[in-house]
Amino acid sequence: xxxxxxxxxxxxxxxxxxxxxxxxxxxxxxxxxxxxxxxxxxxxxxxxxxxxxxxxxxxxxxxxxxxxxxxxxxxxxxxxxxxxxxxxxxxxxxxxxxxxxxxxxxxxxxxxxxxxxxxxxxxxxxxxxxxxxxxxxxxxxxxxxxxxxxxxxxxxxxxxxxxxxxxxxxxxxxxxxxx
Amino acid sequence: xxxxxxxxxxxxxxxxxxxxxxxxxxxxxxxxxxxxxxxxxxxxxxxxxxxxxxxxxxxxxxxxxxxxxxxxxxxxxxxxxxxxxxxxxxxxxxxxxxxxxxxxxxxxxxxxxxxxxxxxxxxxxxxxxxxxxxxxxxxxxxxxxxxxxxxxxxxxxxxxxxxxxxxxxxxxxxxxxxxxxxxxxxxxxxxxxxxxxxxxxxxxxxxxxxxxxxxxxxxxxxxxxxxxxxxxxxxxxxxxxxxxxxxxxxxxxxxxxxxxxxxxxxxxxxxxxxxxxxxxxxxxxxxxxxxxxxxxxxxxxxxxxxxxxxxxxxxxxxxxxxxxxxxxxxxxxxxxxxxxxxxxxxxxxxxxxxxxxxxxxxxxxxxxxxxxxxxxxxxxxxxxxxxxxxxxxxxxxxxxxxx
Amino acid sequence: xxxxxxxxxxxxxxxxxxxxxxxxxxxxxxxxxxxxxxxxxxxxxxxxxxxxxxxxxxxxxxxxxxxxxxxxxxxxxxxxxxxxxxxxxxxxxxxxxxxxxxxxxxxxxxxxxxxxxxxxxxxxxxxxxxxxxxxxxxxxxxxxxxxxxxxxxxxxxxxxxxxxxxxxxxxxxxxxxxxxxxxx
Numbered sequence: 128x129x130x131x132x133x134x135x136x137x138x139x140x141x142x143x144x145x146x147x148x149x150x151x152x153x154x155x156x157x158x159x160x161x162x163x164x165x166x167x168x169x170x171x172x173x174x175x176x177x178x179x180x181x182x183x184x185x186x187x188x189x190x191x192x193x194x195x196x197x198x199x200x201x202x203x204x205x206x207x208x209x210x211x212x213x214x215x216x217x218x219x220x221x222x223x224x225x226x227x228x229x230x231x232x233x234x235x236x237x238x239x240x241x242x243x244x245x246x247x248x249x250x251x252x253x254x255x256x257x258x259x260x261x262x263x264x265x266x267x268x269x270x271x272x273x274x275x276x277x278x279x280x281x282x283x284x285x286x287x288x289x290x291x292x293x294x295x296x297x298x299x300x301x302x303x304x305x306x
Numbered sequence: 307x308x309x310x311x312x313x314x315x316x317x318x319x320x321x322x323x324x325x326x327x328x329x330x331x332x333x334x335x336x337x338x339x340x341x342x343x344x345x346x347x348x349x350x351x352x353x354x355x356x357x358x359x360x361x362x363x364x365x366x367x368x369x370x371x372x373x374x375x376x377x378x379x380x381x382x383x384x385x386x387x388x389x390x391x392x393x394x395x396x397x398x399x400x401x402x403x404x405x406x407x408x409x410x411x412x413x414x415x416x417x418x419x420x421x422x423x424x425x426x427x428x429x430x431x432x433x434x435x436x437x438x439x440x441x442x443x444x445x446x447x448x449x450x451x452x453x454x455x456x457x458x459x460x461x462x463x464x465x466x467x468x469x470x471x472x473x474x475x476x477x478x479x480x481x482x483x484x485x486x487x488x489x490x491x492x493x494x495x496x497x498x499x500x501x502x503x504x505x506x507x508x509x510x511x512x513x514x515x516x517x518x519x520x521x522x523x524x525x526x527x528x529x530x531x532x533x534x535x536x537x538x539x540x541x542x543x544x545x546x547x548x549x550x551x552x553x554x555x556x557x558x559x560x561x562x563x564x565x566x567x568x569x570x571x572x573x574x575x576x577x578x579x580x581x582x583x584x585x586x587x588x589x590x591x592x593x594x595x596x597x598x599x600x601x602x603x604x605x606x607x608x609x610x611x612x613x614x615x616x617x618x619x620x621x622x623x624x625x626x627x628x629x630x631x632x633x634x635x636x637x638x639x640x641x642x643x644x645x646x647x648x649x650x651x652x653x654x655x656x657x658x659x660x661x662x663x664x665x666x667x668x669x670x671x672x673x674x675x676x677x678x679x680x681x682x683x684x685x686x687x688x689x690x691x692x693x694x695x696x697x698x699x700x701x702x703x704x705x706x707x708x709x
Numbered sequence: 710x711x712x713x714x715x716x717x718x719x720x721x722x723x724x725x726x727x728x729x730x731x732x733x734x735x736x737x738x739x740x741x742x743x744x745x746x747x748x749x750x751x752x753x754x755x756x757x758x759x760x761x762x763x764x765x766x767x768x769x770x771x772x773x774x775x776x777x778x779x780x781x782x783x784x785x786x787x788x789x790x791x792x793x794x795x796x797x798x799x800x801x802x803x804x805x806x807x808x809x810x811x812x813x814x815x816x817x818x819x820x821x822x823x824x825x826x827x828x829x830x831x832x833x834x835x836x837x838x839x840x841x842x843x844x845x846x847x848x849x850x851x852x853x854x855x856x857x858x859x860x861x862x863x864x865x866x867x868x869x870x871x872x873x874x875x876x877x878x879x880x881x882x883x884x885x886x887x888x889x890x891x892x893x
Contacts, residue, residue, distance in 0.1 A: 130639045161403055161642050189530045192645075193654060193671040202660045205639055219656065221643055221671065225530060225546050232643060253533025253676040260675075264367075279360035279708055280826070281791045288368060288825045295368050295824050302794045303834045332795055333745050335774045340747045340792060361792045362747055365824035380821060387749035431752065450759040457756075468752055468845050705748055 129207075131158040131165075140164050140229050143185055148176075155208050155236075163232055167208060170218070170235040174245045177233065180222055181250050188222040188231065191247070194257035195219050196265040200291040208236065215239035218267060220247075243268035246275075264289035325353050330693075332361045338435065338697070339704030341678070350689045355682050359675075359707050366709040370668035374634030375401060376475055378668060383469040385670060386706040388428035389649045391420040391464065394473035399554060400644035400655040401475045404637055407604050413477050414555045415597040420463065420472065421646075422586040422593075426497075427456045428649035429579045429586075436576065436698035437508060440517060445507045452500040455493045462486070475635055476610030477603030487594045494587050501583060509580070515573065522684035522696040523571040532683070533676030536651025537578045538700060542570030548647040560592045575699040609635055634663020641667075650674045650701055672706045726866075733863035736780075736806070738768040740855075743779035745799060748786030750813035753845040762848035767855055776802040781858075782835075787815035788828045800835045808858060809837045812851065814844040 214236035340361035434449035565581035567574030651673030819829035
C-alpha cells in the first residue's frame with residue numbers, strides 16, 4: 128500500500144473535484160494523506176482547475192495561501208507519477224476558503240527542460256510575489272506574470288539556489304571576497 | 307486665457323514637473339529592518355511605489371535541507387524573531403502530524419502558554435515601534451518595559467530572551483519553572499497597568515487618530531484576494547483566526563474572543579492588536595488553571611530523546627539515542643501542511659520527507675510576505691508621512707518575509 | 710597614521726598626551742550611533758536602548774541615521790550579500806573618526822548561516838573594532854562590548870590627527886566574483 132492511500136470517504140471538496148473532472152485527464156492523483164486534501168493535476172490545466180476552485184460556489188477558495196515549488200531531482204520515488212511523467216519539479220498551491228473553512232493542496236508536476244506553467248495572478252493578486260519567489264529560487268517560469276523578476280536575491284545572481292544541484296555554500300558576492 | 311487655450315493647457319508639460327524618485331533605502335530607521343521603497347513622488351504624494359524585499363534573505367530553506375529534523379528548530383526561531391516559540395511550535399506540530407504522534411496534555415498546555423506569551427511580546431513590540439515612529443517615545447518606553455517583563459517569564463522557562471529553541475519533535479526541552487503561575491500573575495498585573503497607560507496616551511489622542519484613522523483602508527474582499535491573514539485581515543472585518551477555525555493544541559478548551567475591525571485602516575489594525583493582547587493574557591491565565599501534571603515528552607525514544615539516566619542504562623534507549631543523534635529522526639515518507647496562528651497571521655509549514663533524517667522540502671508560508679506585496683495598493687495616492695504608520699501596522703518582519 | 714608637524718617637533722610630549730586624554734574622554738562618552746539594523750539582533754538593540762539596559766548612561770543614546778553625523782557604525786543583524794554593498798557605502802560615507810561595532814554572531818562570522826546568501830563576517834568588508842558574539846547577545850554583553858570600545862577609543866594616541874584606513878574594498882562593481890564549485 129502506498130504511503131498516500133489512507134482509505135476513508137472523500138471530503139465534500141474531493142467529491143466535487145472528482146465529479147467535475149470525471150472522464151478528463153486533468154487529475155493525475157487525488158488523496159487525503161493525514162487529512163490534507165491533495166490533487167495532482169496536469170500543468171496545462173492549472174488555470175482551469177484553480178479558476179474552478181475559486182469560482183465554484185460550493186468550493187469558494189478565496190484565499191491563495193501559498194505557491195511554492197519542490198525539486199525532486201533525487202527523490203522522485205516519493206511520488207511515482209513523477210517517474211512516469213519524467214518530471215523534476217512540482218509547483219504546489221495551497222488554497223483556503225474562509226467562507227467554507229476548507230483547504231486543498233493542488234500540485235502540478237513539471238519537467239526539467241520546460242519548467243513553465245501559467246500564472247494565476249489574474250485569479251488572486253497574492254500569487255504575484257509567491258510566483259516571483261518560485262522563479263527566483265527554482266527557475267519556474269510563470270507565463271503571463273506581469274513582473275517576473277528576482278525578489279529575494281539580486282539581479283546579478285546567476286542560477287537558482289534552491290535547486291538540488293546548486294551547492295549550498297556557493298556564494299556570488301557583489302562586493303568583497305568570495306568566502 | 308481663452309476656453310480653448312485652457313483646455314489645451316497641460317500643467318505638467320508647461321511647468322516641466324516630473325515625478326521625483328526617492329529611494330527610501332534598505333538602511334532606514336522606519337523600515338523595520340531591511341526593505342527598500344522606490345517612491346515616485348508628486349510633492350509629498352506617493353504616485354507610485356516599488357517595494358523591494360529580500361535584503362535579509364538568509365537561505366532558510368536551503369540551510370534546513372542540510373540539517374536534521376531536530377536541527378531545524380534554531381532556524382525557525384529566527385523567522386518571525388519576535389515569536390520564536392510560536393514558530394517552533396508550528397514546526398514541531400507539522401512534523402508530529404507527519405509522523406502521527408500526539409504530545410501529552412501538559413506539553414500541549416505549555417506550548418499554548420508559551421505561544422501566547424510570545425504573541426504578547428510581539429504585539430508589544432509592534433505597537434511600541436509604531437508609536438515610536440509617530441513620535442510617541444513615552445509610549446514606546448512603556449511597552450518596551452512590558453515586553454522586558456514578559457521576556458523575563460519566557461527566559462525563566464526557555465533559557466533565552468529572544469531566540470528560544472524551546473520545542474522539540476515530540477515534546478519540549480524542559481518544564482515550566484517553579485513559581486511560574488505566581489510570576490505570571492504579578493507580571494500581568496503590571497502589564498495591564500502599562501496597557502492602560504499606553505491606551506490613555508494614544509487611543510483617543512487627536513493627533514494619533516488623525517494620522518491613523520482612514521489611512522490605508524482595505525476592503526475585506528481585497529484583503530482576502532491579496533492573501534492577508536491575521537490581525538490585518540481581522541481589521542478588515544473578516545473573522546478568520548486559525549485558532550478558532552481549525553483549533554489545534556488546546557485552543558478549543560479556552561475561552562477567548564477575536565477582535566474584528568471594520569474598515570481595515572491603520573487604526574483598526576492598531577486596535578485589533580491592542581485587544582488581542584488582553585485576549586492572549588486571558589488564554590494564558592486559563593491555561594494555568596487547567597494545566598494537568600504529567601510528562602512533557604512523548605514516551606517513544608524513536609521520536610523524542612529520553613532522559614539521560616534511561617539512555618545511559620538501557621540498551622534499546624541507547625540505540626535509539628545514537629540513531630536519532632547521528633542520523634536524525636526518521637520521519638516517514640510523505641508531505642503535510644500545518645498552520646498555526648502567528649502574530650502576523652497564518653504561519654504555515656509544508657514539509658516533504660523521503661523517510662530519511664533530512665527534509666526534502668522545508669517550506670514556511672510567511673504571513674507578512676503577501677501583506678507587504680499589497681503595500682502599493684494601500685499607499686498609492688497618500689502622503690509619505692502615511693507610509694510610516696501603514697508600514698508599521700502591516701508589521702513586516704524581515705526574518706519572516708525574506709527567510 | 711599621519712603625524713602633524715607639531716607632533717613631529719614635540720614628539721610624545723606632555724601637552725599632546727593630555728590633549729589626547731581629554732579628546733579621548735570626550736569621544737568615548739559621546740558616541741553617535743548609526744544602528745544598521747537588519748535582523749533579530751535589532752530587537753536586542755531595542756532592549757539595550759530601552760529603560761532597563763539603558764544605553765543613555767553611556768552617552769550613546771542618540772542614534773543618528775545619517776552617516777555624516779554618526780561616528781559609531783553598529784552593524785546589528787545578518788548582512789546578506791545583497792545588503793553588503795549598502796553596508797560598504799554607508800561605511801564609506803561616514804566621516805572620520807569612525808568605529809565599527811559588530812553586533813551579533815552573524816556579523817562576526819556569518820553565524821549559523823553558512824550558505825549562498827550570507828556574508829561570513831563583516832570584517833571581510835570593513836574594518837571592525839569590537840566583536841560582540843551571541844545569537845542574539847544579551848544586552849549586558851552589548852554594554853560590555855561598548856565599554857571595551859570606550860577603553861579602546863580613550864587609549865588611542867594621536868587623537869588630533871585622526872586618519873584611519875578606508876574600507877578594504879571599493880564600491881560594488883559589475884563583475885560577479887564566483888568561486889567555482891564549493892567556495893569554502
